[in-house]
Amino acid sequence: MVAVQNVSIDIERGSFVSLLGPSGCGKTTVLRAIAGLERPDEGSIRIGDEVVNDLPVWQRNIGMVFQNYALFPHMSVADNVGFGLRVRGAPASERRMAVAEALEMVRLGAVAERLPKQLSGGQRQRVAIARALVTRPRLLLLDEPLGALDRKLREQMQLELKLLQRRVGITTVMVTHDQEEALTLSDRIIVMNAGKVVQAGPPDEVYRDPRNAFIADFIGTSNFFSGEVVDRTAETASVRLVNGAMIAVPIVAGQAEVDTSLSFFIRPENVFLSSGKASSDEGSLRGCVLHVAYSGAVSHCYVDIGLPQPVDVLLTNANRSTPVQAPEAGDEVVLSWTRSSVTALTP
Ligand SMILES: Nc1ncnc2c1ncn2[C@@H]1O[C@H](COP(=O)(O)OP(=O)(O)OP(=O)(O)O)[C@@H](O)[C@H]1O
Numbered sequence: 001m002v003a004v005q006n007v008s009i010d011i012e013r014g015s016f017v018s019l020l021g022p023s024g025c026g027k028t029t030v031l032r033a034i035a036g037l038e039r040p041d042e043g044s045i046r047i048g049d050e051v052v053n054d055l056p057v058w059q060r061n062i063g064m065v066f067q068n069y070a071l072f073p074h075m076s077v078a079d080n081v082g083f084g085l086r087v088r089g090a091p092a093s094e095r096r097m098a099v100a101e102a103l104e105m106v107r108l109g110a111v112a113e114r115l116p117k118q119l120s121g122g123q124r125q126r127v128a129i130a131r132a133l134v135t136r137p138r139l140l141l142l143d144e145p146l147g148a149l150d151r152k153l154r155e156q157m158q159l160e161l162k163l164l165q166r167r168v169g170i171t172t173v174m175v176t177h178d179q180e181e182a183l184t185l186s187d188r189i190i191v192m193n194a195g196k197v198v199q200a201g202p203p204d205e206v207y208r209d210p211r212n213a214f215i216a217d218f219i220g221t222s223n224f225f226s227g228e229v230v231d232r233t234a235e236t237a238s239v240r241l242v243n244g245a246m247i248a249v250p251i252v253a254g255q256a257e258v259d260t261s262l263s264f265f266i267r268p269e270n271v272f273l274s275s276g277k278a279s280s281d282e283g284s285l286r287g288c289v290l291h292v293a294y295s296g297a298v299s300h301c302y303v304d305i306g307l308p309q310p311v312d313v314l315l316t317n318a319n320r321s322t323p324v325q326a327p328e329a330g331d332e333v334v335l336s337w338t339r340s341s342v343t344a345l346t347p
Pocket residue numbers: 002003021022023024025026027028029030177
């Protein structure tokens with residue numbers, strides 16, 4: 001069996017890169033190959049100008065943090081962080097300085113003498129990061145580093161991790177299956193599926209211009225539609241949905257033939273909801289509110305437009321000087337969007 005295939009990734013020095021994808025797609029395998037814990041049957045792994053395929057783990061000078069950060073429970077924070085240096089036989093004075101510096105990086109100097117069990121989950125995570133940084137690696141690998149933390153702490157640690165990475169300037173590769181985490185932290189996202197890289201690029205590019213339906217669905221939320229192309233110009237296809245509605249979909253050369261089917265998507269934040277008449281030249285649809293799911297800062301309003309799936313409309317709940325009437329289940333509404341927010345999908 002092949003776990004990953006034809007994976008080719010370039011990581012710029014000093015950047016923060018995320019490997020993102022569903023469970024079992026091969027993220028950990030790629031990380032382990034970079035670290036030297038897994039040997040690729042084909043291809044090469046280069047760090048800087050050096051091919052490291054034949055270099056054993058300990059000579060690659062890579063720092064690693066795994067999901068279960070496995071601190072030694074009977075050792076103090078400082079001894080945990082200094083463990084790698086002691087194994088290498090570094091003299092005590094040098095070790096003390098390096099440990100103090102690493103703990104300073106993660107702002108844990110004050111708890112150096114505590115045992116891991118006397119720390120919070122987030123602090124333990126930072127100890128694991130300090131332990132990975134203490135040998136001044138040229139690359140930091142993180143496998144689901146925040147996976148064990150609850151949501152609030154996780155968000156706090158995301159910010160800390162980003163600030164730390166920027167301060168230290170270390171090239172970092174993080175594995176996550178959390179798309180929001182990848183979007184928040186990364187200079188570049190590498191999306192994997194079934195052992196292959198399916199798209200790589202800066203977060204906003206991957207979000208705005210996902211290459212296929214899998215990515216559009218995996219990163220963020222999307223309203224997917226599919227219908228028959230009844231007419232087309234060079235730039236636009238007129239697509240008829242099964243409920244009879246006509247939608248204008250921007251296309252590129254070669255995309256969408258008349259009488260074939262075309263799939264496209266619109267993000268929930270790009271659909272606008274009103275009770276009045278729709279403007280004519282942009283897209284619009286009539287529908288009936290099924291449900292409004294309130295979640296604090298935003299709500300998702302689900303609108304039935306006579307298709308199997310309701311349309312997801314994102315509403316923000318900011319305080320406004322003139323309160324906007326919130327939609328309720330049963331309301332007749334008009335959905336509209338600008339044409340440029342409709343994205344055709346290549347099958
Ligand atoms: N030691 C192994 N021997 C055989 N197959 C393995 C081994 N480790 C992983 N695999 C398989 O390789 C594929 C990729 O696994 P990998 O652990 O890289 O996925 P992942 O993306 O990290 O998933 P997750 O998000 O669940 O951690 C999976 O199909 C897995 O079952």
